[in-house]
Amino acid sequence: MNTQQPTVNWVKNRVRQARDDQQQLFDAGLNGLKLARRDGKHIELSSGERLTEFLSCSYLGLEYDPRLVQGAVEAVESFGVQFAAARTRALLPPMCELDELLNQIFQGHTVTFNSVGSAHLGCLPLLGSGELPSYPLRRGPSWIVDRAAHASMQVLQGILWQFGPVQRCDCSVVEQVEQACSTAVAAGHTPIILTDSIGSMRGLYPINRLLQLAERFEGYLYADDAHGTSIHGAAGGGYALVAADERLRNRLILLSSLSKAFGATGGAITVLTAGDAEMIRRHASTYTFGGPLSMGGVGAAVASGKIHLSPEIGELQAALWRNTALIDGLLGPVLGNHDVASPIRFVRVGAERDAISLALHLRRQAIAVTTALFPVVAKGEAMLRLAISANHSQAQLQNLANAVTGGFAELGIRQRGAGDE
Structure with missing residues (x-):
């Protein structure tokens, strides 16, 4: 085992690796969203654009309680x-x-x-x-x-x-x-x-x-x-x-x-x-x-x-898992983390330009998601991350599934399953 401290500058490497892909996301308007107001899972941007968001990791919706x-x-x-x-x-x-x-x-x-x-x-x-x-x-x-x-x-x-x-x-x-x-x-x-x-x-x-x-x-x-x-x-x-x-x-x-x-x-x-x-x-x-x-x-x-510390936490958890089961049922194994006890789901895309195109398609359907590019994921393994919450409605999840499926078809992107490399 090498017991000498490496000279690699982790921060410099990360910045240099991320800079170009992050610039693409900001140029596309997918990062740096400026929120004017929000109501549950609906957000309104300073431009007046209204979106359903799958960005927030507040999986139980308690911040609005x-x-x-x-x-x-x-x-x-x-x-x-x-x-x-x-x-x-x-x-x-x-x-x-x-x-x-x-x-x-x-x-x-x-x-x-x-x-x-x-x-x-x-x-x-x-x-x-x-x-x-x-x-x-x-x-x-x-x-x-x-x-x-x-x-x-x-x-x-x-x-x-x-x-x-x-x-x-x-x-x-x-x-x-x-x-x-x-x-x-x-x-x-x-x-x-x-x-x-x-x-x-x-x-x-x-x-x-x-x-x-x-x-x-x-x-x-x-x-x-x-x-x-x-x-x-x-x-x-x-x-x-x-x-x-x-x-x-x-x-x-x-x-x-x-x-x-x-x-x-x-x-x-x-x-x-x-x-x-x-x-x-x-x-x-x-x-x-x-x-x-x-x-x-x-x-x-x-x-x-x-x-x-009350029974209510179990009810909130149950609502979250109902919603993850619903999106799993709507989109199937094409989702990363399908049937996993996590509130995070992934839409595997592959090429970075295709992931950006699909995220922009969802945006046109009034849906905001996280676009994950290198070095957060491996080069050529770009994906969309979906944060599912207990307070997403069934209609919002159905709209998301329709937009994802429609986006793959409209853009001509091949859907990648769990076994794809």
């Missing part, structure tokens, strides 16, 4: 827009209430951040230092980073190298992770697997099998469950908690988003003990110095947390 809106208003009226002091010095009542609710939802000891990215930046160095009480290390960590993990983890590779070597592999292929863990242990390191649990541009990861590897090699699984938060579990604790064998949870470090299906703003990390959480609160730089939490976001999150 009157209780979240009222919670945000009351928190701001009581404490102002923010309280600009480090939380090591002062905590406001809604912040404490939110932590208590999240402890129940995520079944551990939870610390909140302004975003999941801030949680990564604050917590990974602490984890790598070996100072978190429940996560001891041998000689130091060996980081095993999924190749498709979110950019907020990828960009930290230079920081991770300060603590131990970084290996990149496909964490959906258990054999690759097993080999990386074996290499780490042979070098005297503790393997720490960094991956999403539901990929933003792919399907589900084998969380329990990764935890089994973490147990076998005496390492840890650091799982970013941003897209799984709220949509799985009796209290919306997320996909990783549902997939994990309870006896292996001492090997799991859980990252959750409060900004997607949760309906509010922010990110959270859940660790094993109160001592771990207190170490993060006192020593994670982005917790202490990362700027105050928005009081409106905290108030909304408290209201959402109460919904999560």
